[in-house]
Every structure is written in C-alpha cells, then in structure tokens.
Amino acid sequence: MKISIGSKNPSKIGAVKSIFACDEVISMNVPSQVSNQPFSDSETKEGAIHRATGSLTASSSDIGIGLEGGVMNVDDKLYLCNWGALVTRDDIIFTGSGARVLLPEKIGAELQKGIELGDVMDDYAHKKHIRKKEGAIGILTNNQVSRKEMFIHVVKLLYGQWEYWKQN
C-alpha cells in the first residue's frame, strides 16, 4: 500500500513511517492553503486536511496524510496545537489532534508580530532547525515529548480510526 504525506519535514515523515512501518511512503510539499502560522484549531485542522488531499491528488497513493502545526487560544493564553488528517481515495476524511502545551508569553508576543513559531523557537532556544528536530514541544517539555513523538500519537489516532472504518 502507498501512503502520501503532504510535507518534507522529517519529524512528520518519521512519525508516519513509524506507524505505517512496512508501507511505501511518498513525501511532497503541497500547499496547506492556510497561513504559514495557523492561529486556531479550525485553521490548523483545515491545513492538515488540505495537505492530505493535496498529496493524494498529486500522487498515486492509496491514502493521503497531512500533519499541521499551529497555535490556538484558551482563556487568552496561546497553546501549541497540532492536527492530522487521513484522506482515502473515496474521500473519507479522518482527523485528530495532538498534545497541547502552553507557550510562554514571550513566544506569544513574537507570534503576534507575524513571525513563524519555527523561527521564534530557534531564537528562543538559541538553536537551529528546531521544527525539523525536537520541535517547540520538545524544547518546552525539556525533551519529555519530541515533535516526532507527538506526531506519532496523532498518526496513531488517524491509523486507528481508518482501521476501524475498514472493519465496520
């Protein structure tokens, strides 16, 4: 079975490969059709769906997967959020979201200026390419949960829903 994923980010590809272990995984950049830095659950989820459908349309895969990172407000505080979507050839869409973590106010202020979280995080932690490695969630949890591990959980939610649907 062939799976496409709408991203070239290694933490996203790694998560998909961990769960769909013996399948062929095709990765490609496709437009998320939302802002580079989504600012709500809804926008982040839409981005994930567009990445999944975009990769399906652009390849001969059996299912398409999209994973999208964003931020969202709870009680006037910004949290990191992540969404995933799995789309089948007959247009069934499964979605699920990942762990959330509070963003320090300093980070929230930079995001409000229009800077992407990936860039804000590199500045904040004095590191490079955090988005492709441990991620904001890895930095903020002192590496208890990496971005790949968080995405593995999201991919499990998608995989499980899809398996259940196939059996029923």
Ligand SMILES: O=P(O)(O)OP(=O)(O)OP(=O)(O)OC[C@H]1O[C@@H](n2cnc3c(O)ncnc32)[C@H](O)[C@@H]1O
């Ligand atoms: O190549 P793509 O797939 O776009 O990978 P990305 O790292 O840009 O990831 P997203 O577009 O899904 O994330 C949207 C924005 O949020 C940032 N972001 C989200 N989660 C992050 C994390 O855990 N660590 C660092 N940056 C993160 C990311 O850098 C983008 O600016």
Ligand SMILES: [Mg+2]
């Ligand atoms: Mg991006």
